[in-house]
Amino acid sequence: MSTVLALAGEVTTGEAATFYILAPIALIGAIGMVWARNAVHSALFLVLTMLSLGVFYILQAGPFIGMVQIIVYTGAIMMLFLFVLMLIGRDASDSLIETLRGQRTVALLLGIGFAGLLCTGLGRAVGSMTSVGLDEANAAGNTQGIARDLFTKYVFAFEVTSALLITAAVGAMLLAHVEKVKAEKVTQLEMMRARFAPGNYPAPKPGPGVFAATNSVAAPGLLPDRTVAGRSLSALVPTRELTEAEAAPKGTEK
């Protein structure tokens, strides 16, 4: 498949069709990401754009980089984004109040201006360029070509980048890590001893309504001598003793 697509300078029908289907989708994703009010919807639109970009890489004879784009960016990094957004809560939407008056209009104008400058600049620079060397780079296979470059010519840059990333990860872990004082940690043995220590009753608390005439949550548990078991009283539910008439048998029993 890649050998067919790798022919430099030629655009096959399949490639063109895929491009014209996916390019608008990628654009919709990008615009939707900015416009969506809900943070999770925004992230999903970004996923759409990244997925389309991954397919574009594959189309342009870079299957490895395309797959890595999908696995790493779409699969792992955006998933982490979603993870954080979901932890923040589902109602974390943008507020509609403008704190700086007129900043939205100015931002829109500046954005359009920047996009225009970028597009014309890039268009002039690469518009009439003929690409060379793709076939030679992919001669032994795309993955093998990338591997050779990465581990021979650019091995130092590659290692430095990985060291940087690991430092960042370790730093983040260090900042988020909470050191536990050994003395404060309660072991299971200590918990077990505390359970039988003076002042603690190891058995479960009596449920509400134990030995009572009703099993309502509101009725306190009664001890065998018909006094109220204090431990069965809930702090949240107000207790309600039944009257004699309520507690009397309803006549449904045999």
Place this chain on the structure above:
Amino acid sequence: MNLAESPKLEDFGHDVWWIILIKVVGIFAFLVVMTLFTIWYERKVVGRMQHRPGPNRVGPIGLLQSLADGLKLAFKEDIMPKLADKAVFFIAPVISTVCAFTAFSIMPLGGMVSIFGERTPLQLTDLPVAVLLVLACGGLGIYGIVLGGWASGSTYPLLGGLRSAAQMISYEVAMGLSIVAVFMTAGSMSTSEIVAAQANGSQQEIFGSTVTLPGWYFLMLLPSFLIYFISAVGETNRAPFDLPEAESELVGGFHTEYSSLKFALFFLAEYINMVTVSALCTTLFLGGWRAPAPITTWWAGANEGWWPLLWFTVKVLILLFVFVWLRGTLPRLRYDQFMRFGWKVLVPINLVWILLVAGVRVAANADNTVRYAIYGGFAVLLVGIIMFWPAKKQVEPASIAPEKLPEGSFPIPPMDLVVPPSPRTKRIEHAAAAPSATPEQGE
């Protein structure tokens, strides 16, 4: 083995459109039938393990049970929770299912076959990076679960979705690393070429003597195989790693609020994912569609034509049996145990193993000085691991003997209580001592 029958990467991408259509429909049908069959198979096997017959009412030996269940599910009422994010709630199961089906497109089901006179590989397509496509589809498929959990607008599904996100990120690392050793040995990431590389055992020179290594990678790369399978169980959310849908903690997990067809799609995706990881395991480690050794020695045509489809399916079913076996045997792990296992056991072992495989491969092609340096390095590493292996901590024997408790504690019985012999035991011993007396008493 007939190597002419195994397709090369150049054989792909030249199919006529109707051949592609047939293959796509074929794979769809294969997966749906496998799903229906696997549900029945799982229920039957688990039933046997628990000494009960399992489904046996609908169809012969209950074979149509899952079809009946599926039809019932489709006609149930579709409930949309009031707090749900409507669009995402709808899309989530679709994402899961689409990704599950897509991943199967690169599975080599057989060698070259003839479909209505056209010679074509029994595989929809192949890429130079085909195995990565399965990983990518797995990664995207989890979006369905995570979004389904989030969009339901309720607590348990959200917790299930969060767990699933963390689980998938952790276990995909282990899974990706376990495949690296296969890539290095096969020299390719294309599934058809990995199957071709396992056709014959390679000749390897180890310490001066030439040894024929076993062709299938599950023997030669045993640690990779085991780690792949363990992380595959984690990736597919199957017991004992089914934390996103742990019913004792999270009701149904991410699919608590789902009903009708949307729930059926999640169900379908889960079973297809199981089939896919089993198929990938077959492809990477169990020789793919090739027949096992004893068959090929007395039947040369075992790897020709449509027969490979049979071997492939049998291997996948054996792996699916292991999935069911695990579910029937092991209790669910706690979440922190599960994470610790992934990051502190699977990933480090994998990294060391990749280093070993790479070292052996370099040593095989290097001159003697480099070779001895590499083997010496391994020896030093081994000695270092043995020397610095953390000693087991001396644990104080857990005891709450009454004499150790302070005055006024809740009374507990002494810990050295001896259970008195049961009076019935005495009677049996007595009867055993005088065997002749017993039968006459019965009459």
